Structures are given as structure tokens and as C-alpha cells.
Amino acid sequence: MSNNPYNLLEEVKIVELTTYVAAPSAGRILADWGADIVKVEAVPKGDTTRYAVPLPGMKYITYDVHNANKKSIALDLKTTEGKEVMDKLLADADVFLTNNRGRALEKLGLDYDTLHDKYPRLIHAHMTGFGETGSMANDPGFDNVCFWALGGAMIASMEKDTAPVIPPSSFGDNSTASTMAAAICAALYKQKCSGEGSKIVVSLYGQAIYNMLEPILSIQCSDLDKYPKSRLENTPLNNTYKCKDDKWIMVCCHEYERYFPYFMRIIGREELIENPEYNTFAKGNENCREIVQIISEGFLKFTRDELDAILRENDIPHSIVCNVYEILESQQAKDNLYLSKFTQPNGDQYIESATPAKFGGVTLPPRNRAPFLGEQSSKILAELGYSEVQIQEMISKGILIEKHLHADQEK
Numbered sequence: 001m002s003n004n005p006y007n008l009l010e011e012v013k014i015v016e017l018t019t020y021v022a023a024p025s026a027g028r029i030l031a032d033w034g035a036d037i038v039k040v041e042a043v044p045k046g047d048t049t050r051y052a053v054p055l056p057g058m059k060y061i062t063y064d065v066h067n068a069n070k071k072s073i074a075l076d077l078k079t080t081e082g083k084e085v086m087d088k089l090l091a092d093a094d095v096f097l098t099n100n101r102g103r104a105l106e107k108l109g110l111d112y113d114t115l116h117d118k119y120p121r122l123i124h125a126h127m128t129g130f131g132e133t134g135s136m137a138n139d140p141g142f143d144n145v146c147f148w149a150l151g152g153a154m155i156a157s158m159e160k161d162t163a164p165v166i167p168p169s170s171f172g173d174n175s176t177a178s179t180m181a182a183a184i185c186a187a188l189y190k191q192k193c194s195g196e197g198s199k200i201v202v203s204l205y206g207q208a209i210y211n212m213l214e215p216i217l218s219i220q221c222s223d224l225d226k227y228p229k230s231r232l233e234n235t236p237l238n239n240t241y242k243c244k245d246d247k248w249i250m251v252c253c254h255e256y257e258r259y260f261p262y263f264m265r266i267i268g269r270e271e272l273i274e275n276p277e278y279n280t281f282a283k284g285n286e287n288c289r290e291i292v293q294i295i296s297e298g299f300l301k302f303t304r305d306e307l308d309a310i311l312r313e314n315d316i317p318h319s320i321v322c323n324v325y326e327i328l329e330s331q332q333a334k335d336n337l338y339l340s341k342f343t344q345p346n347g348d349q350y351i352e353s354a355t356p357a358k359f360g361g362v363t364l365p366p367r368n369r370a371p372f373l374g375e376q377s378s379k380i381l382a383e384l385g386y387s388e389v390q391i392q393e394m395i396s397k398g399i400l401i402e403k404h405l406h407a408d409q410e411k
Contacts, residue, residue, distance in 0.1 A: 005360025006261040009035040012188060014095040015086075015336040016040065016070070017077075017110065019047045021170045021254050022143065022204060023099035023127040024066040025177035030184060031069035032355045032365040036091060038380060039371070041074045043401050054169055060406070064344065065352050067370040072372030073381075074401035081399050086110070088384045090119055093232045095184055096192065101138050120130055123187045125200040132201045144206050147172025151208020152227075156215055160230035168324075176207040178356060224285075236284055237263065240321060247304035248321035248353060251311070252255040256281035262314050267298025337364050345369065346407045377402040 009030060016039040018024045024039075024047070030055045031037045041047055049062040073089075076082040090096060096115060098105065105111040105126075112124040126132070130150070144167055151172075154164040180202045187198035218225040231239055237260065237325040238251040253259040257280060261273045268292070272278050278291055283408030297309060304320055322330070328351055333339050340354045354364055377400050381391050394400040 004034075004364060004366065006032060006365035007034040009033045009185075009188070012036065012095070013093045014038070014097055014184075015089050015093045017100060018127070019094070019099065020049060020173070021062065021066055022173035023097060023178050023180070024049075024063075025111050025170075025174050026067060026125075026127065026180035026184070027070065027097055028066050029177060029181040029355045029357075030366075033181075033357075033359075035095075037070040038376075039070045039072045040077070040086065041072055041373060043074050043076045043374075043398060046072070046074055046401075049366075050373060054265055056393070059348070061344070061350060062371040064342070067340070069366070069368050070371060071376040071380065072371035072374055073377045075377070076399045076402075077110075078396075078400050081110065081394055081397075085381065085384065085386075087118075089380075090122060092117065093122060094118075094188065095123040095125055097125045097127070097180075097184070101128070101140075102126075102132070103138050116197060116199070120197055121191060121195055122197045123131065123184060123191060123200065124197065125180060125187070125202075127183050128201060128203040130205045131149055132202045141204065143167070143170060143172030143176070146204035147176070147208040150205055150213070152212050153208060156212065156227045156229075157227045160233070172204050172208060175211065176202060179207055179210075225343070232289050232292055234288065234292075235281075236288055239292060241296055241299040243302055243304040243307055243361040245303045249299065249304055249307050249311070250321050251316065251318045253317055258285050259316060260284065261368045262316055263295060263298075266293060266310055266314065266336060267301070269294060269298060281300070337361075337362050340364055340367070342367060342369070372405060373403045374401040375404060 012030075012035045014030060014035050014037045016024070016027045016028065016037055018027060018039065020171070027037050027039070039047075045051060047063055047067070049066070050060060053060060053062070066268065073085075075085055077086055096110070098110065100108070100110070101110065106114075112126070114325045115122055115124055128137070129146040130136040135335055148171075149164075154167065158165050181198070183200045183202060187200055190196060190198060215225070219227075236258070237251055237256055239251060241249050241251070243249060260279050264270055264273045272294070275327060277283050277287055284291055302310065307321050308318070320326075325331060328339070330339075337358070339351050341349055341351050343349050359365075377395075378391050381394075382388075391400065395402065
């Protein structure tokens, strides 16, 4: 037995045909948990995140984060030789993970029905934008459109009478990836018990709808919950407040009558504790604009850190509202190893978010850098029984690529 608490999926073999973030992120989680992942990349450029960046001038690090602990083979799947290699990889695999659209998979002979006939024990895990069927099934989509826009979060999270939010990149991708990783583990358990494969479909849109469960339920229960919302029209004790230093605090107290007196004492308005127009949940909601204004004026006496300390002393559910820059300095994140430093091949160091599950305590999984494009192509083919002559012939024809340099060194 290994002493590594993350060696949970040892000997599980996964073939990835993925690009961008959502599906590769699911693979990264499983790789962190010990799975052996071979990522099949298209020739001549590989995964789009190797060379595409959100803004001009940014460094190429997205691929390196979501594909750590994997191997890469760069292969032309449109050729007879490329298809033959893929067949040999899948014949020995436990899982096939992909985010290619359905029609593309059918053209390559990598759709569920085709692969299930060949390899009935294989788990076919398909990450999609909008789902498996329906008029949008083959539409292009990223988390901003599938998850945030169509899924409702973009408007549900905006301040009323402003524009829909511009969401943080890949927020929907990574949460959807976690669901896919969990689904694959469930299917692996079935596979181990019965020897049978499974068909898994996880979509960004479906994840968004699941994440919107409470708003979906609440609008059916009452016409009081309306979206988009204004903080001036929301319950005063589940709200955001600006502090003296222009930083923000979020309070979240669902037991209104229990916590209302604490708030009035903190801001020096004890005379309002017994005011029947303010001190019940019903009246607090009815008169929310007035109470939000009262608490706002009171909280402006304090800096955010001062108020944070006072609220903590009173055991009031709350948090400072962090900017992204502050996450990197978060002591709570550091104490729990939610952040991890990694080094690029050129020596540059960055901090990434660790995959979310911890095993064996406050630990981090082993981390091997993401592979260069097709870095293990020759080795993988040799393990499949190809001779050196055959491998070199495929390389000379452009069917196979093997590189040993980082994307930014190709520029």
C-alpha cells in the first residue's frame, strides 16, 4: 500500500480527448487522485489553451494548471493510423473523457454507441455545453454562455437596474468539472462491481440549473423573491455593507429575530431593539430599505477589519468581501492549503487553486508539470507495441507529434 493518501485511483486508466477548461479540469482532479491519464491532442497545435489566452500579452499558463499530472500524445485522428492508435488506447482504458461535440464524436467513431459495442466495460464520460439532446446540443458554448447566461446566474447575481455581471473566467467550468469527476468515480465503482461500462453526460447548462435550485424553488413558493435583486430590497441581515475604508462586509443571518438585537447594539442603536416596525422578520422585510440604510450608516463608522473583528466576537455569520488579489494573501486559504505554488519549465512561479478535496488531512497531492505537446507520444506508442521505425514514420508523416518545449518558447 502507498503512503500517498491521494493514490486512490491507482491503476485506473483514462483516455482524454479534451480541450479548454471544463473537461480537462475534471481530468486534473482525477489525476490528482492517482488516475493514469493519457491526453490525446490534435495535431498540429494541441489543446487550444496551449496558445489561446484571455487577454493579449498574458502568459500561457491555463494549460499547465488544468493538465498537470497527465501525459500527452499528439495524434491525427482523421488518419487510419491515428484511429488505430486510439483504438488500442481505448481497448486498455477504464474511462474515455471528452468534450468534443456529439457530431464530431460520431464522425471519429468515438460516440457512446460505437465505443460501447467495441468496449462494453468502458466508461464514456461526455462533457457538453447544453446537454446531449435538443436544438442546442451541438451549439458551441463556454461557461459564460452555457452556465452564466442561459443558466440564469448572470442576471440572478446582478444588482438590480445595472448590467448583467461579467463573470470570472472558468467559474462554471471548474464547478462542472467537480461533478464530472464525482460521476466518473461512481461509474468506476459500478465497473469494478459488475464489469459494466456507463454513459455519463454532464453539461455546463445542467450544472448551472442545479446550482440555481434554491432560486428556482423560491420563485414557485412565493412572488416575493424577484430577480434581479437590489440590496436595498433584500433582507437587511442577509446583505452587503460598505465600511469606512470603502471595503465591504457580507452578513448572512437567517434567524432575523435572534440577530437583530446584536446589530443594533453594534451600531449603537439599542433603542430600535424593541421597535415593532423593525424587530420581526416580517417587518424587517417590509421595511428593509429603512433598516438597510440604518445599518449602512452604522457600519460606516468602522473599517472592514474592525467590523470583521466585532462581528466575529459576537459570533455573527459573516465574511469580508474579498477581491481576487486578497485571495492570494488569505491566511485561511494558506492554513488549509487551498493554494499551491508551482514552477513553470522556464522557472516562473505561480500560485494555483488546489483541487478541492483533501485526503489524509491538510495535504496536497503530488504535482507533476503538465506535458509538452505530445511529449510522451513515442513512449505511449512503444508501450502499445509500435516499433521505433513505425513511430518515426508516423512522425515524418505528421500523424504524430512529439515536442519538448513549452508553448511560450514556440513564439
